[in-house]
Structures are given as structure tokens and as C-alpha cells.
Amino acid sequence: MVIGITGQTGAGKSTVCSFAGSLGFSTVNADSVAREALLPGSECLKALAEFFGYDIIDENGCCKRDVLAQRAFSDPDSTQKLNSLTHPWIISKSREYIEDLKHKHITAILFDAPQLFESGGEILCDKVIAVTADKDVRLERIMQRDNISREKALLRINAQHDESYYTQKADFIINGGQNKEKVRENFLNIIKQLGIIMEC
Secondary structure (H helix, E strand, O other): OEEEEEEOOOOOHHHHHHHHHHOOOEEEEHHHHHHHOOOOOOHHHHHHHHHHOHHHEOOOOOEOHHHHHHHHOOOHHHHHHHHHHHHHHHHHHHHHHHHHHHHOOOOOEEEEOOOHHHHOHHHHOOEEEEEEOOHHHHHHHHHHHHOOOHHHHHHHHHOOOOHHHHHOOOOEEEEOOOOHHHHHHHHHHHHHHOOOOOOO
């Protein structure tokens, strides 16, 4: 079974993923796959260069991430174009990794994808868990985690969808604002409902 996990930044998704890993889940991480999209020679990087300018690639074939980011996030249309070029590549590559795990007879797979719904990645999942938390909790966590100011943390929060976007689309919700033991208990209850037997 493939379980997708998504949610807002600072909500506690990493905590749930850590619990899942300790129970024996194999994880495909969409952020890691996204980094592969920008590796030298990647078809995705070539497509990005065609649209955003070949000077986003340096003399060694590496992506100038700061230049790409500046152009891709300069306006909503550019951001949408970035997503339209990267999301299909990320989902296709993630599908390959998931299928490889299935061929190895891995029975419990976690697809960790912050932009699961935005990218259409839920198509790879049997069920989806969304991790949510109150705004104040997320704000404090982001400030501590990334060592940034309150203003910058708020910008990140406000750039994301509100909680209802996730709760309306997911099959299960975990309140990541609770203590870790309660979060673990919620996750265990979900996998038991799904009939997944792991070493708990």
C-alpha cells in the first residue's frame, strides 16, 4: 500500500515520516526527487532552461538555483510554468521509485510530498494523510527550524493553502500540533484501520 503524506510547512509532517520509518515503512521523498530534476543533463533542467533562459545553467552544467528561483517566482504565471515543467517529471520519477519498491515486495510505502495535491501526486497513492497544526504552532516551529524572523515565517505560511485545502482532499488527518506520542498514536491508529501490520 502506498500512503501519501502532505501538509503545511511546520505542521509536523517530518515527525510522522520519522515514525513511519521507525516502523519499517520505505519512503519516497518528493523533495529529494525534485532535486534530481535540476541535476546536470536532466531533461527537466533542459526544459526549464528553454523557458527561463539558458543562463540558469553554469559552465559545468549545474543549475543556478538562485537565478532560476528569481525568475520562476517573479510572478504567478512564471511560477505556474515552473510547476508545469517540474511536477510531471517529479511524479513520473517518483512513480518509478515506487514501482521499484513494489517489485522488491515492499508492502508499506510512504510518498512524502508537500505539494502532493498541487502536483497531482495523489494518483500514486492508495490513501492520503494530511498533517495539520494551528498557525501559531507552525509559526514558532518554522522560526526555530529555519532560524528566520517572524515576518519571513509568516510569508511562508501565507504563501501556502489554508488547512481546509488539505482536510477536504485527504483520507485521514493528523493534528501535528499535539505532543509526539499523541501524533504517533494517531498514525498507528490509521495504519491499523488500513490493515497495515508493522512492528509497533
